[in-house]
Amino acid sequence: MTTSDPAISALAGSALPVSGPAVVAHAAGDLRIEDIPLPVPAPDEAVIDVAYGGICGSDLHYWLHGAAGESILKAPMVLGHEISGTVVRAAADGTGPAAGTPVVVHPATPGPGAPRYPADRPNLSPGCTYLGSAARYPHTDGAFSRYVNLPARMLRPLPGNIGLRTAALTEPAAVAWHAVSRAGDVAGKTALVIGSGPIGALAVAVLKRAGAARIVAVDMHALPLEIAAAVGADEVLAASDAGAVADVEADVVIESSGNHHGLASAIQGATRGGTVVMVGLLPSGPLPVLISLAITRELELKGSFRFNDEIDDVITALADGSLQIDPVITHDFPVDQALEAFEVARNAAVSGKVLLSFGQGEAS
Template sequence: MPLTKNVAAVLHGKNDLRLEERPIPKPKSNEALLQMECIGICGSDVHFWVHGSIGTYIVEKPMIIGHEASGIVIEVGSEVKHLKKGDRVAIEPGVPCRICNFCKEGNYNVCNDMIFCACPPCDGNLVRYYCQAADFLYKLPDHVSLEEGALLEPFSVAVHACKKGGVTADSVVLIMGAGPVGLCTVIATRAYGATKIIVVDLVEFRLQQALSFGADYILKINPTDSEREIIKRILEVLGEEPNISIDCTGLESCVRICMLAAKKKGVMVEVGMGKPEMNLPLFEAQCKEVDIRSCFRYCNDYPTALALVSSGKANIKPLITHHYRLEDSVQAFQVSKTGVGNAIKVMIHANPNWKP
């Protein structure tokens, strides 16, 4: 089957996303060329689109957007042994150097030379054809869909958070935020066997989704609620203090609540990425010896995430609420930005033969 035009969604700056034709890439010896299939829109993609930057990452030249993706192998390089044409794969979007001490120690997510999709200046994979290092491609079992393959990216973030937090069968978990990553974290903590899970958010629909994904309790709050009142209500609902609190929002108020609500000797995991500097209650956290742990992307978590999905222990497909073609990417981004129609995860389909 002949290849079609390589259409890409290219971000030129704030609120300037364009569809452009790019050359079809050729795979290097350790790469595979993919027909891209499913690409989910992440909050970071929307943030780059709206603001043109995230922290120190600034869009200074046109950049293909997108990093939550799956595809089908079209061609493999000469060194690739574990994949062949026609294989369906999930794409881990970050490729480290593999030779620095961080990589050798197994902490490649903090490699200083990481090439990460749609993190300036690197192009992403919201494009019809894309090349990726083959060792960061994961073959999908026949019963796992390409949509689920794309969802492995946000789900791997949640798996990483569970590993960092040490979630086990005796865990009582507080999750701040019921956005896509927060809901993934609900699914992951349930799969890891947490005893109690409470999710806090402003939006009733998302909280109801959290219940459907396995939360035991939900708590709807208002922007005007005081910090201490929210914490009091969390503890009343749970009947005890959480020994693991996970913030999936990046908001200073939520980070503070996670630190203050945590049990003595508990763990607080920061997943959300907010403003660079915050006013936090370190004195109270220190007096309780709360173990504050940062969480950045994922590291050796894709195989775990895939195993949980493949085994049926984690059902992530209902996260997808909206579907769009690659040609309708701007509309898809607008829906993801506004949340209209109770959008959770908006999925873009790059294959021109895709049918709803």
């Protein structure tokens, strides 16, 4: 599907660079909306008119702390990696989708391979970069900008029945899909999800699609539990009810809270011989963990980091209707209200996934 938007058609035929508002983190507590000029794209880059961008936990960390884990902000950086939009100028080298094509973005650039790293898991390559990441310097700017140049290889065309608003969830849904896949076959099993924020809720939706027989979602707040129920959780539990969580005895646990209390609940809620997948990024440094219980129960503790090609699976599942994720979106704000949007997104009691709108509005 392509679009006949005359503004996009005009831009596609223009040789003039454009500019637009962008969300830029300068330091902890210093988030600005700035007009950013668009440089001349490289031959393998397409120009994208960004429609929506989802605010991720890493975006919040750069704003609040000037760092996301070990990735420390050393210079101003455009945030954002959960992106949907429309190609307004195709890559000059002929690769990638044509102008007018609605797309989502795979934000990773794997580093060079090495024999000791699995070739089929480029997310683990040590030189991997990611849009909107300060892991390396110079930083990799993100795509919270009205217009952005992106390598054509990052772009995934969207079927006509997926709107750009829903499509903004494709990247975090791929993170959840990867986490569930790390657990193996979940069909017919009991699954427990600790932390029902956007990634946890998306994991619930993926587990539902994958045929889990019973899905129990846990969170500290009422709204995330409502969202989890809307996307497929059979039961919801308050995180404070430790006894009820432990009684679940889940075959598979997805830990998405990103704190050691959640990891403790995950271990306690897993059945003997069960699997705990850790997708929530815990703080760096030593942490208290119930390792003795994991040992005596012979639990499998597995890490889950970003994703590889699962974004293509998510697009297919959204297109055929087998993956239902719309309830995860609770707010969208125009880019000129980005500061308010970030304030809402930081409060898990009142928001799920918060989107920024960059000008196109809803499209499909």
